[in-house]
Amino acid sequence: MHKKFESNILKNQLFSKKDSLLLAISGGIDSVVLAHLLKKAGFNFSLAHCNFKLRGKDSDADEAFCKALAKDLDVKFYVQAFDVETHCKENKVSVQMAARELRYGWFNDLIKKNKLNFLVTAHHANDVVETIFINLLRGTGIKGLKGIPEKKGNIVRPLLHFTKEEINAFAKKEKISHRADKSNLETKYERNLLRLEVVPKLKKLHPNLEQTFLNNVANFKEEAEIVNKFVTEKTKQLVAKKGVQIVIDKLKLKKEKHLQTLLHHILEPFGFNLSQINDIRTNLVENGETGKLFFTSSFTLTIDRELIILKPSSDKASEPIQLNSLNDLKTSRFIKLSEIKEFKSIQNNELVIEKNKLIFPLTIRQKKTGDKFRPFGMKGFKLISDFLKDQKLNAFEKENCRLLENGNGDIIWVMGHRSDDRYKIETKKNNLLKLTLVE
Numbered sequence: 477m478h479k480k481f482e483s484n485i486l487k488n489q490l491f492s493k494k495d496s497l498l499l500a501i502s503g504g505i506d507s508v509v510l511a512h513l514l515k516k517a518g519f520n521f522s523l524a525h526c527n528f529k530l531r532g533k534d535s536d537a538d539e540a541f542c543k544a545l546a547k548d549l550d551v552k553f554y555v556q557a558f559d560v561e562t563h564c565k566e567n568k569v570s571v572q573m574a575a576r577e578l579r580y581g582w583f584n585d586l587i588k589k590n591k592l593n594f595l596v597t598a599h600h601a602n603d604v605v606e607t608i609f610i611n612l613l614r615g616t617g618i619k620g621l622k623g624i625p626e627k628k629g630n631i632v633r634p635l636l637h638f639t640k641e642e643i644n645a646f647a648k649k650e651k652i653s654h655r656a657d658k659s660n661l662e663t664k665y666e667r668n669l670l671r672l673e674v675v676p677k678l679k680k681l682h683p684n685l686e687q688t689f690l691n692n693v694a695n696f697k698e699e700a701e702i703v704n705k706f707v708t709e710k711t712k713q714l715v716a717k718k719g720v721q722i723v724i725d726k727l728k729l730k731k732e733k734h735l736q737t738l739l740h741h742i743l744e745p746f747g748f749n750l751s752q753i754n755d756i757r758t759n760l761v762e763n764g765e766t767g768k769l770f771f772t773s774s775f776t777l778t779i780d781r782e783l784i785i786l787k788p789s790s791d792k793a794s795e796p797i798q799l800n801s802l803n804d805l806k807t808s809r810f811i812k813l814s815e816i817k818e819f820k821s822i823q824n825n826e827l828v829i830e831k832n833k834l835i836f837p838l839t840i841r842q843k844k845t846g847d848k849f850r851p852f853g854m855k856g857f858k859l860i861s862d863f864l865k866d867q868k869l870n871a872f873e874k875e876n877c878r879l880l881e882n883g884n885g886d887i888i889w890v891m892g893h894r895s896d897d898r899y900k901i902e903t904k905k906n907n908l909l910k911l912t913l914v915e
Contacts, residue, residue, distance in 0.1 A: 495593040497521035503538040503655035506598035522552040600635040601686040724784040747772030780870040796841035812912040825913040835883030849887040
């Protein structure tokens with residue numbers, strides 16, 4: 477196993493003896509065997525152990541074992557205790573997800589602080605099999621069939637070509653002691669059920685199950701490269717960036733033969749799950765309602781008439797901005813103010829108003845339910861929401877539309893769209909201000 481281990485690292489250029497490695501050590505057989513292999517091969521590494529305090533005395537015994545192992549191997553040892561339950565409550569995630577977020581956050585901090593090159597983990601061939609099964613059961617594309625990468629960024633997994641049987645046999649032969657985590661025997665966890673009951677039955681039918689999956693992974697990686705090349709080219713044709721927004725040509729996308737695949741590859745990086753992507757596809761195919769919204773933790777998507785639009789989500793709408801004087805108006809980040817001697821014509825993003833009609837404080841704010849004004853050229857009042865609908869604005873444009881409210885409560889200007897007829901100019905010369913909307 478020693479020779480195969482070193483040969484694989486050299487062949488695939490995973491790391492070298494000049495690199496400084498950080499090994500995630502749990503005390504279990506996989507990570508302990510990996511520590512011994514690294515030591516025997518002469519690599520420069522440290523051990524990092526997470527104590528999640530979830531198993532009482534057993535958790536503390538794991539920590540003590542790992543500390544002793546570091547001393548025996550004469551390597552540096554890092555340890556950190558975590559409050560997993562608090563993290564779960566604050567971030568509304570499962571225990572497994574909380575543990576993952578906490579440990580990888582800490583590992584990254586250690587790597588940066590100590591200027592280390594790679595994080596090394598003890599994932600092996602059986603983990604690849606289980607991961608592919610889990611991805612299939614939850615729903616996946618070709619990306620999910622690629623299993624676990626041997627090297628991605630600064631994370632390296634040098635045991636992926638070894639089976640659990642090989643690791644157990646090596647530990648027995650070398651008389652390597654380790655800790656056993658009793659929770660790994662609880663079949664209430666999806667991965668444990670696969671590991672303890674499903675995979676052993678499949679191995680009776682296919683004794684070389686792990687190697688077959690590794691061979692499949694190699695094939696899937698090549699095929700994924702072909703798919704990614706196709707998708708990248710299509711994405712360039714369909715997707716564009718407009719300020720902070722991402723816009724997708726809805727009409728072109730609907731004509732694509734591989735609509736589902738393209739949607740998945742375009743939207744998945746923004747956090748949209750398979751169920752949401754299926755709903756979006758159904759909306760496109762069946763010409764569903766426009767303006768429908770879909771949310772992830774960091775993005776909001778709306779389906780407009782001709783575009784699919786994504787924008788970063790904000791925790792709350794922009795707060796109102798109060799302008800107490802002309803000087804405040806001049807320094808506003810939304811408005812450029814200038815005095816003009818004579819009115820000639822204006823653009824859509826401009827408002828010309830007589831100075832004496834401004835009543836301070838002015839307020840720049842987003843629309844509220846029931847807001848109304850008298851659109852320029854009309855005799856009657858109109859709800860702002862109806863006006864914006866008539867302008868055929870998409871959901872984000874409606875949301876981002878700001879109003880300029882006079883000190884007496886009148887809405888002077890639906891900014892960038894229409895002024896109020898009550899504030900139309902009565903003289904074409906002198907005492908005029910021009911407000912230009914700054915995007």
